[in-house]
Amino acid sequence: MNKNLVLAIASMGIFVEALDIAIVNLALPKIEADLGLTNDSGYKIQSIYILIYGSFLILGGKLSDYLGRKTIFMAGCGIFLFTSLGAGLSHSLNTLVLFRALQGLGAALLMPAAFSIVNYYFKEPHERGKAMGIFGSFAATGSAGGVSVGGIIANYWGWSWVFLINVPILLVILVIAYLYLEKDTKGDSKLPDIPAAIALVLGMLCLSKITEGSYLLVSLVILLASAFFLYSRLKNQPDPLLDLKVLILASLRKGTLLFFLLGALFTGYLFLMSFLVQQNFHFTAAQSGFLMMPFNIISMLLGRFGLPSLSLQFSPKKIAIGGAVAMLAGALSLVAAIQLHSLVFLLAGGxxxxxxxxxxxxxGYTVIAMEYVPSEHLGVAASLINTAYFVGGGIGLPLISIFMPHASGELNSRPLWLLCIVAMLSIARLLYRKKAGS
Known part of the structure; x- marks a missing residue:
């Protein structure tokens, strides 16, 4: 078995998944113009993808254990391939939103299966650490480069190609995975609690409807019923979808909330920035992509060279506070960019x-969340904080849309103040301490 090839398969899968979260953002103004949408409706294209992804992520990990990593990886890639094709060929908002929702389902299957593949084939600690570093770098590159690549593709090829470009890549991944990954063997894992998973998804969808302000009473009733049913299943099932024991840890609860806020803030930033650079500062999608590329370079340099040194000098909490303060400063800088129409403040904010x-x-949030989690619960805890991040993004975008101007045109600073509030909530949670510590 060629382990390098296996690592390449898993890494390319996670690269496409990470890329697709960010690649749509700079294409949104073009999608809205082509489909005749308004500023406050385009968020649905991103919100539904992120929300479904986050809601099904835990179930995807459970199915990977039950049905086999190869089976679920190929299923996720297959769903992602056909829904990317459908999204690229869509001619209405409803059709595009439907395919984006199904893309989120594909991503929720693909990501935990790819993670499982790397951990299965690379067992020796040093070997696994190196492999996970490479695997993580593909995910980071996809997320960081997606915004810039999306703007360039949308400008020169058209917005459809931010989806269609996935098709040939995933086709190659599917063929190689089928030929080279080992056949799944039946494990000891039990069938995941499907009713609990359905309750989780229903609850998250209803929560997003509440933040949109639509179907308020019906959504609230279904949300409460789903939450009660989910809690009962998690408490009484012998093999629950999520072990409630991990939620006893104060550090994990704190980290989960922080990741929820981070998802809302950063997803909102990507969404708003795509309109700011194009509608307020009148850059093309391609120019916007190049304009935002230095931010990715700063992130990669900081992660590669700065964080190792900072980790030796400061605690994870101080690093996290520094990040949250930078988020607040950036959001305030973007407000100033609108008020003063200043490119300098725009770039500083980004x-x-x-x-x-x-x-x-x-x-910082990852270390805070995982610090006291027992080794047997690390997988569940990792799924939980990632779910919190994506659900935060899926719920945050409808909230931001409430403050968006209805008509197409320049944005005002109102939705950016919401980012400031989220950043301040993050700082407050990091600084808050109970008498016995938290």
Whole structure:
């Protein structure tokens, strides 16, 4: 078995998944113009993808254990391939939103299966650490480069190609995975609690509807019923979807909340920035992509060279606070950019949020959340904080859309103040301490 080839398969899968979260952002104004949408409706294209992804992530990990990593990896890639094709060929908002929702389902299957593949084939600690470093770098590169690549593709090829470009890549991944990954063997894992998973998804979808302000009473009733049913299943099932024991840990609960806020803030930033650079500062999608590329470079340099030194000098909490403060400074800088129509403040805001804040927050929050988690619960805890991040993004975007101007045109600073509030909530949670510690 060629382990390098296996690592390449898993890494390319996670690269496409990470790329697709960010690649749509700079294409959104073009999608809205082509489909005749308004500023406050385009968020649905991103919100539904992130929300479904986050809601199904835990189930995807459970299915990978039950049905086999190869089976679920190929299923995720297959769903992602056909839904990318459908999204690229869509001619209405409803059709595009439907395919984006199904893309989120594909991503929720693909990501934990790819993670499982790397851990299965690379067992020796040093070998596994090196492999996970490479695997993680593909995910980071996809996320960081997606915004810039999306703007360039949308400008020169059209917005459809931010989806269609996935098709040939995933086709190659599927063929190689089928030929080279070992056949799954039946393990000891039990069938995941499907009713609990359905309750989780229903609850998250209803929560997003509440933040949109639509179907308020019906959504609230279904949300409460789903939450009660989910809690009952988690408490009484012998093999629950999520072990409630891990939620006893104060550090994990704190980290989960921080990741929820981080998802809302950073997803909102990417969404708003795509409109700011194109509608307020009148850059093309390609120019916007090149304009935002330095933020990715700052993030990669900070992660590669800065964080190792900072980790030796400061605690994870101080690193996290530094990241949250950078997020707040960046959001305030973007407000100033609108008020003063200043490109300098625009670039400073992007550098603070995407270049510095995200890198420090993600690292600090991860250590805070996972610090006291027992080894047997690490997988569940990792799924939980990632779910919190994506659900935060899926719920944050509808909230931001409430403050967006209805008509197409320049944005005002109101939605950016919401980012400031989220950043301040993150700082407050990091600084808050109970008498016995938290």
């Amino acid at each position: 550098a603070c949020i995407a270049g510095i804040g995200m890198t420090l927050c993600y690292t």
